[in-house]
Amino acid sequence: MSAYAPEVDFRLPPDKEAALARARRIEWWSIFFLGTIIVVLAFTMGSSQAMKAMWVEDTVSLIPFAAFLIGAHFRRRPPDDSFPYGYRRAILIAFLAGSVTLLGFGLYLFGESVYKLLAAERPTVQTVELFGRRVWLGWLMVAALLYSVVPPFVLGRMKEPLARELHDKALHASATINKGDWLAGLAGVAGIFGIAYGLWWADSAAAAFISLEIVRDGFSNLRNSVAQLMNKRPTDVESKEDDPVVDEVQRALLGLGWVREARVRLREDGDTLSGEAFVVPRDERDLFERLQQAAEVVHEVDWRLHDVNIVPFETLEPSGVEEGGEGA
Protein backbone atom coordinates (compact mmCIF):
# COMPACT_ATOMS: atom_id res chain seq x y z
CA MET A 1 0.00 0.00 0.00
CA SER A 2 2.53 2.57 1.06
CA ALA A 3 5.69 3.23 -0.83
CA TYR A 4 7.70 1.79 2.02
CA ALA A 5 6.88 -0.72 4.71
CA PRO A 6 4.85 0.70 7.55
CA GLU A 7 7.09 1.93 10.29
CA VAL A 8 7.44 -0.13 13.43
CA ASP A 9 4.96 0.80 16.08
CA PHE A 10 5.44 4.08 17.85
CA ARG A 11 7.27 3.71 21.16
CA LEU A 12 6.77 6.15 23.99
CA PRO A 13 9.90 7.47 25.73
CA PRO A 14 10.43 5.52 28.99
CA ASP A 15 9.34 8.37 31.27
CA LYS A 16 6.15 8.85 29.26
CA GLU A 17 5.57 5.12 29.31
CA ALA A 18 5.64 5.28 33.12
CA ALA A 19 3.24 8.23 33.11
CA LEU A 20 0.89 6.33 30.82
CA ALA A 21 0.92 3.30 33.12
CA ARG A 22 0.09 5.60 36.03
CA ALA A 23 -2.70 7.26 34.05
CA ARG A 24 -4.13 3.85 33.24
CA ARG A 25 -4.09 2.86 36.91
CA ILE A 26 -5.85 6.12 37.85
CA GLU A 27 -8.48 5.55 35.16
CA TRP A 28 -9.15 2.08 36.49
CA TRP A 29 -9.62 3.53 39.97
CA SER A 30 -11.92 6.16 38.50
CA ILE A 31 -14.10 3.49 36.99
CA PHE A 32 -14.13 1.49 40.21
CA PHE A 33 -15.15 4.45 42.36
CA LEU A 34 -17.66 5.64 39.80
CA GLY A 35 -19.23 2.18 39.86
CA THR A 36 -19.68 2.35 43.62
CA ILE A 37 -21.01 5.92 43.37
CA ILE A 38 -23.56 4.91 40.74
CA VAL A 39 -24.82 2.10 42.98
CA VAL A 40 -24.99 4.30 46.09
CA LEU A 41 -26.84 7.07 44.24
CA ALA A 42 -29.28 4.60 42.70
CA PHE A 43 -30.20 3.32 46.18
CA THR A 44 -30.83 6.78 47.62
CA MET A 45 -32.26 8.46 44.54
CA GLY A 46 -35.92 8.62 45.64
CA SER A 47 -37.87 11.28 43.79
CA SER A 48 -35.18 13.95 43.76
CA GLN A 49 -34.55 15.39 40.33
CA ALA A 50 -31.05 16.52 41.34
CA MET A 51 -30.17 12.98 42.39
CA LYS A 52 -31.41 11.68 39.06
CA ALA A 53 -29.29 14.23 37.20
CA MET A 54 -26.26 13.29 39.29
CA TRP A 55 -26.82 9.65 38.59
CA VAL A 56 -26.94 10.27 34.85
CA GLU A 57 -23.90 12.55 35.04
CA ASP A 58 -21.91 9.85 36.80
CA THR A 59 -23.11 7.07 34.54
CA VAL A 60 -22.22 8.86 31.32
CA SER A 61 -18.92 9.90 32.91
CA LEU A 62 -17.92 6.28 32.54
CA ILE A 63 -17.73 6.74 28.77
CA PRO A 64 -14.66 9.00 28.54
CA PHE A 65 -12.89 6.99 31.24
CA ALA A 66 -13.51 3.79 29.37
CA ALA A 67 -12.61 5.52 26.09
CA PHE A 68 -9.19 6.40 27.48
CA LEU A 69 -8.55 2.82 28.55
CA ILE A 70 -9.75 1.37 25.26
CA GLY A 71 -7.56 3.87 23.45
CA ALA A 72 -4.59 2.97 25.63
CA HIS A 73 -5.16 -0.66 24.72
CA PHE A 74 -5.46 -0.12 20.97
CA ARG A 75 -2.59 2.32 20.67
CA ARG A 76 -0.22 -0.57 21.29
CA ARG A 77 -1.47 -2.58 18.35
CA PRO A 78 0.94 -2.29 15.41
CA PRO A 79 -0.31 -1.32 11.94
CA ASP A 80 -1.21 -4.23 9.67
CA ASP A 81 -2.20 -4.74 6.06
CA SER A 82 -5.83 -3.83 6.62
CA PHE A 83 -5.08 -0.80 8.77
CA PRO A 84 -1.74 0.49 7.55
CA TYR A 85 -2.03 3.66 9.64
CA GLY A 86 -2.47 1.66 12.83
CA TYR A 87 -5.31 1.64 15.29
CA ARG A 88 -4.80 4.75 17.33
CA ARG A 89 -7.61 6.67 15.68
CA ALA A 90 -10.17 4.03 16.70
CA ILE A 91 -10.50 5.88 19.97
CA LEU A 92 -11.92 8.90 18.17
CA ILE A 93 -15.02 6.97 17.20
CA ALA A 94 -15.65 5.96 20.80
CA PHE A 95 -15.05 9.53 21.80
CA LEU A 96 -17.52 10.89 19.28
CA ALA A 97 -20.22 8.43 20.33
CA GLY A 98 -19.60 9.24 23.99
CA SER A 99 -19.84 12.96 23.53
CA VAL A 100 -23.06 12.72 21.55
CA THR A 101 -24.55 10.62 24.36
CA LEU A 102 -23.38 13.13 26.93
CA LEU A 103 -24.86 16.04 25.02
CA GLY A 104 -28.17 14.27 24.43
CA PHE A 105 -28.60 13.25 28.07
CA GLY A 106 -27.66 16.72 29.23
CA LEU A 107 -30.22 18.42 27.02
CA TYR A 108 -32.94 15.96 28.01
CA LEU A 109 -32.28 16.40 31.71
CA PHE A 110 -32.11 20.16 31.38
CA GLY A 111 -35.47 20.21 29.63
CA GLU A 112 -37.00 17.97 32.26
CA SER A 113 -35.63 20.04 35.14
CA VAL A 114 -36.87 23.29 33.67
CA TYR A 115 -40.26 21.70 33.05
CA LYS A 116 -40.44 20.60 36.69
CA LEU A 117 -39.56 24.11 37.78
CA LEU A 118 -42.23 25.66 35.58
CA ALA A 119 -44.84 23.09 36.56
CA ALA A 120 -43.89 23.73 40.21
CA GLU A 121 -43.57 19.99 40.83
CA ARG A 122 -42.84 19.33 44.50
CA PRO A 123 -40.31 16.63 45.35
CA THR A 124 -41.71 14.33 48.04
CA VAL A 125 -38.95 12.66 50.02
CA GLN A 126 -39.90 9.86 52.37
CA THR A 127 -38.20 8.46 55.44
CA VAL A 128 -36.61 5.04 55.62
CA GLU A 129 -36.04 2.63 58.46
CA LEU A 130 -32.35 2.59 59.33
CA PHE A 131 -31.02 0.72 62.37
CA GLY A 132 -34.44 0.85 63.97
CA ARG A 133 -34.90 4.59 63.43
CA ARG A 134 -36.79 6.55 60.80
CA VAL A 135 -34.29 8.60 58.86
CA TRP A 136 -35.24 11.16 56.25
CA LEU A 137 -34.01 9.87 52.89
CA GLY A 138 -32.72 13.38 52.10
CA TRP A 139 -29.92 12.95 54.65
CA LEU A 140 -28.90 9.69 53.02
CA MET A 141 -28.90 11.48 49.66
CA VAL A 142 -26.60 14.12 51.11
CA ALA A 143 -24.29 11.42 52.44
CA ALA A 144 -24.29 9.64 49.07
CA LEU A 145 -23.60 12.89 47.22
CA LEU A 146 -20.76 13.82 49.57
CA TYR A 147 -19.27 10.40 48.96
CA SER A 148 -19.64 10.98 45.22
CA VAL A 149 -17.67 14.23 45.51
CA VAL A 150 -14.46 12.86 46.98
CA PRO A 151 -13.11 10.38 44.39
CA PRO A 152 -13.54 12.64 41.33
CA PHE A 153 -12.01 15.54 43.24
CA VAL A 154 -8.88 13.57 44.12
CA LEU A 155 -8.59 11.56 40.89
CA GLY A 156 -9.24 14.57 38.64
CA ARG A 157 -6.39 16.42 40.28
CA MET A 158 -4.10 13.45 39.74
CA LYS A 159 -5.04 13.20 36.07
CA GLU A 160 -4.49 16.80 35.09
CA PRO A 161 -0.66 16.88 35.28
CA LEU A 162 -0.51 13.49 33.56
CA ALA A 163 -2.70 14.71 30.72
CA ARG A 164 -0.35 17.65 30.26
CA GLU A 165 2.70 15.41 30.32
CA LEU A 166 1.25 12.86 27.90
CA HIS A 167 -0.48 15.48 25.72
CA ASP A 168 -3.48 13.21 25.94
CA LYS A 169 -6.79 14.87 25.17
CA ALA A 170 -8.88 11.88 26.20
CA LEU A 171 -7.23 11.96 29.60
CA HIS A 172 -7.69 15.69 29.82
CA ALA A 173 -11.37 15.32 28.97
CA SER A 174 -11.76 12.75 31.69
CA ALA A 175 -10.09 15.09 34.20
CA THR A 176 -12.49 17.86 33.15
CA ILE A 177 -15.43 15.55 33.60
CA ASN A 178 -14.18 14.63 37.07
CA LYS A 179 -14.25 18.31 37.89
CA GLY A 180 -17.81 18.56 36.58
CA ASP A 181 -18.75 15.51 38.66
CA TRP A 182 -17.70 16.91 41.98
CA LEU A 183 -19.09 20.34 41.24
CA ALA A 184 -22.40 18.76 40.31
CA GLY A 185 -22.29 16.67 43.48
CA LEU A 186 -22.04 19.82 45.58
CA ALA A 187 -24.89 21.38 43.62
CA GLY A 188 -26.93 18.27 44.38
CA VAL A 189 -26.19 18.64 48.11
CA ALA A 190 -27.40 22.24 47.93
CA GLY A 191 -30.57 21.03 46.20
CA ILE A 192 -31.33 18.48 48.93
CA PHE A 193 -30.69 21.07 51.65
CA GLY A 194 -33.13 23.25 49.74
CA ILE A 195 -35.80 20.55 50.05
CA ALA A 196 -35.00 20.17 53.74
CA TYR A 197 -35.61 23.88 54.29
CA GLY A 198 -38.89 23.79 52.40
CA LEU A 199 -37.56 25.34 49.17
CA TRP A 200 -39.17 22.92 46.76
CA TRP A 201 -37.59 24.59 43.69
CA ALA A 202 -34.02 24.08 44.94
CA ASP A 203 -33.96 20.47 43.82
CA SER A 204 -34.98 21.14 40.22
CA ALA A 205 -32.76 24.21 40.08
CA ALA A 206 -29.78 22.14 41.19
CA ALA A 207 -30.71 19.52 38.61
CA ALA A 208 -30.83 22.18 35.89
CA PHE A 209 -27.37 23.35 36.94
CA ILE A 210 -26.04 19.80 36.89
CA SER A 211 -27.54 19.10 33.48
CA LEU A 212 -25.96 22.28 32.10
CA GLU A 213 -22.67 20.87 33.34
CA ILE A 214 -23.39 17.67 31.40
CA VAL A 215 -24.27 19.68 28.28
CA ARG A 216 -21.02 21.61 28.60
CA ASP A 217 -18.99 18.41 28.92
CA GLY A 218 -20.80 16.89 25.98
CA PHE A 219 -20.42 19.89 23.76
CA SER A 220 -16.71 20.44 24.37
CA ASN A 221 -16.00 16.74 23.89
CA LEU A 222 -18.05 16.69 20.71
CA ARG A 223 -16.19 19.69 19.32
CA ASN A 224 -12.91 18.10 20.25
CA SER A 225 -13.60 14.74 18.69
CA VAL A 226 -15.01 16.24 15.51
CA ALA A 227 -11.94 18.47 15.22
CA GLN A 228 -9.66 15.48 15.60
CA LEU A 229 -11.63 13.41 13.12
CA MET A 230 -11.32 16.29 10.67
CA ASN A 231 -7.57 16.42 11.20
CA LYS A 232 -7.44 19.80 12.83
CA ARG A 233 -3.92 21.11 13.36
CA PRO A 234 -2.43 20.21 16.76
CA THR A 235 -3.59 22.32 19.69
CA ASP A 236 -2.55 22.50 23.29
CA VAL A 237 -4.24 20.04 25.66
CA GLU A 238 -5.48 22.72 28.04
CA SER A 239 -5.43 26.14 26.40
CA LYS A 240 -6.68 24.81 23.06
CA GLU A 241 -4.27 27.25 21.43
CA ASP A 242 -2.23 26.28 18.39
CA ASP A 243 0.61 23.98 19.28
CA PRO A 244 3.96 25.60 18.35
CA VAL A 245 5.25 22.21 17.22
CA VAL A 246 4.32 22.92 13.59
CA ASP A 247 6.54 26.00 13.49
CA GLU A 248 9.29 24.19 15.34
CA VAL A 249 9.37 21.44 12.74
CA GLN A 250 9.43 24.01 9.98
CA ARG A 251 12.32 25.87 11.64
CA ALA A 252 14.24 22.61 12.11
CA LEU A 253 13.87 21.83 8.41
CA LEU A 254 14.91 25.31 7.35
CA GLY A 255 17.92 24.90 9.64
CA LEU A 256 19.20 22.25 7.26
CA GLY A 257 21.52 23.91 4.76
CA TRP A 258 20.09 22.23 1.68
CA VAL A 259 16.45 23.17 2.36
CA ARG A 260 15.35 26.30 0.53
CA GLU A 261 11.69 26.20 1.50
CA ALA A 262 9.60 24.04 3.79
CA ARG A 263 5.95 23.73 4.65
CA VAL A 264 4.59 21.44 7.34
CA ARG A 265 1.13 20.12 8.02
CA LEU A 266 0.40 17.96 11.03
CA ARG A 267 -2.60 16.28 12.60
CA GLU A 268 -3.21 14.65 15.95
CA ASP A 269 -3.65 10.90 16.12
CA GLY A 270 -4.62 10.62 19.74
CA ASP A 271 -1.36 11.43 21.50
CA THR A 272 0.97 11.31 18.48
CA LEU A 273 1.43 13.81 15.69
CA SER A 274 1.63 12.73 12.06
CA GLY A 275 1.60 14.48 8.75
CA GLU A 276 3.76 15.69 5.92
CA ALA A 277 6.64 18.08 5.49
CA PHE A 278 7.05 19.45 1.99
CA VAL A 279 10.60 20.58 1.26
CA VAL A 280 12.20 22.31 -1.69
CA PRO A 281 15.89 21.36 -1.89
CA ARG A 282 18.40 23.89 -3.25
CA ASP A 283 19.70 21.14 -5.57
CA GLU A 284 19.10 17.46 -6.05
CA ARG A 285 22.46 16.24 -4.81
CA ASP A 286 22.27 13.23 -2.38
CA LEU A 287 18.52 13.66 -2.19
CA PHE A 288 17.85 10.25 -0.62
CA GLU A 289 20.39 10.75 2.16
CA ARG A 290 19.16 14.28 2.74
CA LEU A 291 15.53 13.19 3.04
CA GLN A 292 16.58 10.49 5.49
CA GLN A 293 18.44 13.11 7.51
CA ALA A 294 15.45 15.45 7.39
CA ALA A 295 13.16 12.71 8.73
CA GLU A 296 15.52 12.11 11.64
CA VAL A 297 15.76 15.82 12.41
CA VAL A 298 11.98 16.20 12.31
CA HIS A 299 11.29 13.29 14.62
CA GLU A 300 13.72 14.68 17.16
CA VAL A 301 11.82 17.95 17.52
CA ASP A 302 9.15 16.46 19.74
CA TRP A 303 8.59 13.00 21.20
CA ARG A 304 5.04 12.95 19.89
CA LEU A 305 6.09 13.19 16.24
CA HIS A 306 5.56 9.89 14.50
CA ASP A 307 5.32 8.86 10.89
CA VAL A 308 5.97 12.31 9.42
CA ASN A 309 6.63 12.00 5.68
CA ILE A 310 9.21 14.22 4.02
CA VAL A 311 8.04 15.04 0.52
CA PRO A 312 10.47 16.76 -1.88
CA PHE A 313 9.05 19.35 -4.27
CA GLU A 314 10.57 21.45 -6.99
CA THR A 315 8.70 24.52 -5.85
CA LEU A 316 6.04 25.41 -3.32
CA GLU A 317 3.59 27.58 -5.18
CA PRO A 318 0.79 28.96 -3.01
CA SER A 319 -1.67 26.19 -3.57
CA GLY A 320 -3.38 25.82 -0.21
CA VAL A 321 -1.65 22.62 0.84
CA GLU A 322 0.59 24.43 3.30
CA GLU A 323 -0.18 24.76 6.97
CA GLY A 324 -2.00 27.95 7.70
CA GLY A 325 -3.44 27.88 4.21
CA GLU A 326 -6.77 26.22 4.79
CA GLY A 327 -6.31 24.28 8.01
CA ALA A 328 -6.28 25.63 11.55
Add this chain to the structure above:
Amino acid sequence: MRLSCLVAALALCALTQACVNLPRDPEGTLARVEGGRLRVGLVEHPPWVVRTEGEPSGAEVELVRRFAAELRSRPEWHWGGEQRHMEALERFELDLVVGGVTDQTLWWKYVGLTGPYFEEAYAVGFPGAPTPPPKGLKGLEVAVREGDPLAYYLSKEGAVPTRVLSLQPPSGPAAAPTWELESLGLTPSGQTLHTEKHVMAVAPGENGFLRRLEEFLSRERPHVKGLLQKEAVR
Protein backbone atom coordinates in the same frame (compact mmCIF):
# COMPACT_ATOMS: atom_id res chain seq x y z
CA MET B 1 -11.82 23.60 48.70
CA ARG B 2 -13.33 26.04 51.18
CA LEU B 3 -16.73 25.41 49.62
CA SER B 4 -16.55 21.68 50.18
CA CYS B 5 -15.46 22.26 53.80
CA LEU B 6 -18.46 24.49 54.30
CA VAL B 7 -20.80 21.93 52.80
CA ALA B 8 -19.29 19.16 54.91
CA ALA B 9 -19.74 21.27 58.03
CA LEU B 10 -23.31 22.04 57.05
CA ALA B 11 -24.06 18.39 56.49
CA LEU B 12 -22.56 17.40 59.83
CA CYS B 13 -24.51 20.06 61.64
CA ALA B 14 -27.67 19.01 59.85
CA LEU B 15 -27.19 15.34 60.64
CA THR B 16 -26.65 15.94 64.34
CA GLN B 17 -29.15 18.51 65.54
CA ALA B 18 -31.22 19.96 62.71
CA CYS B 19 -32.58 16.47 62.00
CA VAL B 20 -35.17 17.15 64.66
CA ASN B 21 -37.03 19.94 62.85
CA LEU B 22 -36.03 19.27 59.27
CA PRO B 23 -37.30 18.74 56.62
CA ARG B 24 -39.75 21.62 56.57
CA ASP B 25 -43.01 21.86 54.62
CA PRO B 26 -43.08 24.35 51.74
CA GLU B 27 -46.79 24.93 52.54
CA GLY B 28 -46.42 24.62 56.32
CA THR B 29 -48.86 21.70 56.71
CA LEU B 30 -47.40 20.31 59.93
CA ALA B 31 -47.33 23.67 61.70
CA ARG B 32 -50.91 24.40 60.64
CA VAL B 33 -52.25 20.98 61.63
CA GLU B 34 -50.64 20.92 65.07
CA GLY B 35 -53.25 22.24 67.44
CA GLY B 36 -55.52 22.99 64.47
CA ARG B 37 -57.65 20.95 62.13
CA LEU B 38 -56.58 17.99 60.00
CA ARG B 39 -58.46 17.84 56.70
CA VAL B 40 -58.85 14.16 55.84
CA GLY B 41 -60.25 12.82 52.58
CA LEU B 42 -62.02 9.48 53.10
CA VAL B 43 -62.59 6.98 50.30
CA GLU B 44 -64.93 4.15 51.29
CA HIS B 45 -62.95 0.90 51.33
CA PRO B 46 -63.91 -1.56 54.09
CA PRO B 47 -62.32 -2.58 56.33
CA TRP B 48 -59.82 0.29 55.89
CA VAL B 49 -62.35 3.09 55.70
CA VAL B 50 -65.96 2.23 56.57
CA ARG B 51 -68.91 4.53 56.08
CA THR B 52 -71.51 4.40 58.81
CA GLU B 53 -74.57 6.40 59.78
CA GLY B 54 -72.54 8.33 62.32
CA GLU B 55 -68.81 8.78 62.75
CA PRO B 56 -66.64 7.04 60.15
CA SER B 57 -64.87 3.88 61.18
CA GLY B 58 -62.28 1.50 59.76
CA ALA B 59 -58.66 0.64 60.47
CA GLU B 60 -57.22 3.68 58.72
CA VAL B 61 -59.80 6.02 60.22
CA GLU B 62 -58.75 4.76 63.65
CA LEU B 63 -55.07 5.32 62.76
CA VAL B 64 -55.81 8.86 61.60
CA ARG B 65 -57.72 9.54 64.86
CA ARG B 66 -54.68 8.45 66.87
CA PHE B 67 -52.34 10.50 64.69
CA ALA B 68 -54.55 13.59 65.09
CA ALA B 69 -54.60 13.07 68.84
CA GLU B 70 -50.81 12.95 68.84
CA LEU B 71 -50.73 16.31 67.04
CA ARG B 72 -53.50 17.70 69.33
CA SER B 73 -55.41 18.26 66.15
CA ARG B 74 -59.09 17.91 65.27
CA PRO B 75 -59.76 15.59 62.28
CA GLU B 76 -62.24 16.89 59.73
CA TRP B 77 -63.72 14.10 57.59
CA HIS B 78 -64.55 14.59 53.93
CA TRP B 79 -66.20 11.71 52.07
CA GLY B 80 -65.66 11.38 48.37
CA GLY B 81 -64.14 9.50 45.48
CA GLU B 82 -60.44 8.96 44.97
CA GLN B 83 -60.20 11.16 41.86
CA ARG B 84 -61.61 14.22 43.57
CA HIS B 85 -59.72 13.67 46.80
CA MET B 86 -56.36 13.18 45.12
CA GLU B 87 -56.86 16.30 43.04
CA ALA B 88 -57.74 18.24 46.18
CA LEU B 89 -54.61 16.82 47.84
CA GLU B 90 -52.46 17.86 44.91
CA ARG B 91 -53.84 21.43 45.27
CA PHE B 92 -53.33 21.48 49.06
CA GLU B 93 -57.07 21.53 49.80
CA LEU B 94 -56.73 18.35 51.87
CA ASP B 95 -53.92 17.24 54.18
CA LEU B 96 -54.36 13.49 54.04
CA VAL B 97 -56.25 10.91 51.99
CA VAL B 98 -56.97 7.36 53.21
CA GLY B 99 -58.98 4.55 51.69
CA GLY B 100 -56.94 1.38 51.26
CA VAL B 101 -54.42 3.10 48.99
CA THR B 102 -51.47 0.90 48.06
CA ASP B 103 -48.01 1.76 46.76
CA GLN B 104 -49.25 0.74 43.29
CA THR B 105 -51.47 3.82 43.09
CA LEU B 106 -51.14 5.74 39.87
CA TRP B 107 -51.41 8.97 41.86
CA TRP B 108 -47.80 8.68 43.04
CA LYS B 109 -46.75 11.25 40.47
CA TYR B 110 -49.08 13.94 41.76
CA VAL B 111 -49.27 13.48 45.51
CA GLY B 112 -46.87 12.40 48.26
CA LEU B 113 -47.05 8.84 49.57
CA THR B 114 -45.87 7.40 52.85
CA GLY B 115 -43.72 4.31 52.73
CA PRO B 116 -45.70 1.05 53.09
CA TYR B 117 -46.86 0.65 56.69
CA PHE B 118 -48.73 -2.62 56.27
CA GLU B 119 -48.14 -5.55 53.97
CA GLU B 120 -51.30 -7.44 53.20
CA ALA B 121 -50.51 -10.95 52.08
CA TYR B 122 -53.25 -12.82 50.21
CA ALA B 123 -53.38 -16.58 50.52
CA VAL B 124 -55.70 -19.59 50.40
CA GLY B 125 -57.01 -20.74 53.78
CA PHE B 126 -58.15 -24.25 54.61
CA PRO B 127 -60.67 -25.29 57.21
CA GLY B 128 -59.33 -27.37 60.06
CA ALA B 129 -55.89 -26.45 61.27
CA PRO B 130 -54.22 -29.82 61.86
CA THR B 131 -54.61 -31.42 58.42
CA PRO B 132 -51.67 -30.34 56.32
CA PRO B 133 -52.97 -28.30 53.36
CA PRO B 134 -52.29 -29.75 49.91
CA LYS B 135 -49.04 -28.83 48.24
CA GLY B 136 -50.33 -27.14 45.12
CA LEU B 137 -53.54 -25.34 44.23
CA LYS B 138 -53.98 -27.06 40.86
CA GLY B 139 -57.58 -27.94 40.12
CA LEU B 140 -58.65 -26.94 43.64
CA GLU B 141 -61.96 -25.12 44.00
CA VAL B 142 -61.37 -21.98 46.04
CA ALA B 143 -64.00 -19.50 47.20
CA VAL B 144 -63.28 -15.88 46.42
CA ARG B 145 -65.44 -12.78 46.85
CA GLU B 146 -67.34 -11.61 43.80
CA GLY B 147 -65.46 -8.84 41.99
CA ASP B 148 -62.17 -9.47 43.74
CA PRO B 149 -59.05 -9.32 41.50
CA LEU B 150 -57.73 -12.16 43.62
CA ALA B 151 -59.63 -14.58 41.34
CA TYR B 152 -57.05 -13.79 38.67
CA TYR B 153 -54.15 -14.77 40.91
CA LEU B 154 -55.99 -17.97 41.82
CA SER B 155 -56.44 -19.02 38.18
CA LYS B 156 -52.79 -18.15 37.55
CA GLU B 157 -51.87 -20.77 40.15
CA GLY B 158 -54.15 -23.29 38.48
CA ALA B 159 -56.94 -23.12 41.07
CA VAL B 160 -60.62 -22.88 40.09
CA PRO B 161 -62.04 -19.69 41.62
CA THR B 162 -65.62 -19.93 42.82
CA ARG B 163 -67.13 -16.45 43.09
CA VAL B 164 -69.26 -16.06 46.20
CA LEU B 165 -71.06 -13.10 47.73
CA SER B 166 -69.64 -13.68 51.19
CA LEU B 167 -66.87 -15.86 52.56
CA GLN B 168 -68.86 -16.26 55.79
CA PRO B 169 -69.41 -18.97 56.87
CA PRO B 170 -66.49 -20.72 55.20
CA SER B 171 -67.48 -23.90 53.40
CA GLY B 172 -64.09 -25.01 52.09
CA PRO B 173 -60.85 -23.42 50.91
CA ALA B 174 -61.14 -19.64 50.52
CA ALA B 175 -58.84 -16.89 49.28
CA ALA B 176 -58.46 -13.68 51.30
CA PRO B 177 -55.84 -11.64 53.17
CA THR B 178 -54.17 -13.77 55.83
CA TRP B 179 -55.47 -11.59 58.67
CA GLU B 180 -59.02 -12.28 57.44
CA LEU B 181 -58.40 -16.00 56.97
CA GLU B 182 -57.39 -16.12 60.62
CA SER B 183 -60.63 -14.39 61.61
CA LEU B 184 -62.60 -16.87 59.52
CA GLY B 185 -60.94 -19.74 61.34
CA LEU B 186 -59.08 -20.89 58.24
CA THR B 187 -55.42 -21.89 58.18
CA PRO B 188 -53.48 -20.04 55.50
CA SER B 189 -51.31 -22.18 53.29
CA GLY B 190 -47.73 -21.03 53.13
CA GLN B 191 -48.09 -19.89 49.53
CA THR B 192 -48.74 -16.16 49.04
CA LEU B 193 -50.96 -15.36 46.04
CA HIS B 194 -50.46 -11.63 46.06
CA THR B 195 -49.13 -8.86 48.30
CA GLU B 196 -50.44 -5.34 48.70
CA LYS B 197 -48.43 -2.65 50.43
CA HIS B 198 -50.66 -0.09 52.08
CA VAL B 199 -49.74 3.58 52.18
CA MET B 200 -51.41 6.90 52.96
CA ALA B 201 -51.40 9.91 50.66
CA VAL B 202 -50.31 13.41 51.67
CA ALA B 203 -49.94 16.67 49.77
CA PRO B 204 -46.92 16.68 47.42
CA GLY B 205 -43.62 17.87 48.85
CA GLU B 206 -44.89 18.39 52.41
CA ASN B 207 -41.92 16.47 53.70
CA GLY B 208 -42.09 17.57 57.34
CA PHE B 209 -45.69 16.42 57.73
CA LEU B 210 -44.88 13.24 55.81
CA ARG B 211 -41.97 12.46 58.10
CA ARG B 212 -44.15 12.92 61.20
CA LEU B 213 -46.84 10.66 59.74
CA GLU B 214 -44.35 7.98 58.77
CA GLU B 215 -42.84 7.99 62.25
CA PHE B 216 -46.33 7.54 63.68
CA LEU B 217 -47.22 4.72 61.26
CA SER B 218 -43.94 2.98 61.96
CA ARG B 219 -44.90 2.87 65.66
CA GLU B 220 -48.45 1.69 64.90
CA ARG B 221 -47.31 -1.02 62.51
CA PRO B 222 -47.80 -3.93 64.99
CA HIS B 223 -51.38 -2.85 65.75
CA VAL B 224 -52.71 -2.63 62.19
CA LYS B 225 -53.60 -6.30 61.91
CA GLY B 226 -55.62 -6.12 65.15
CA LEU B 227 -57.49 -3.05 63.91
CA LEU B 228 -58.40 -4.83 60.66
CA GLN B 229 -59.63 -7.96 62.46
CA LYS B 230 -61.69 -5.89 64.88
CA GLU B 231 -63.26 -4.09 61.94
CA ALA B 232 -64.07 -7.31 60.05
CA VAL B 233 -65.98 -8.69 63.05
CA ARG B 234 -68.39 -5.74 63.07
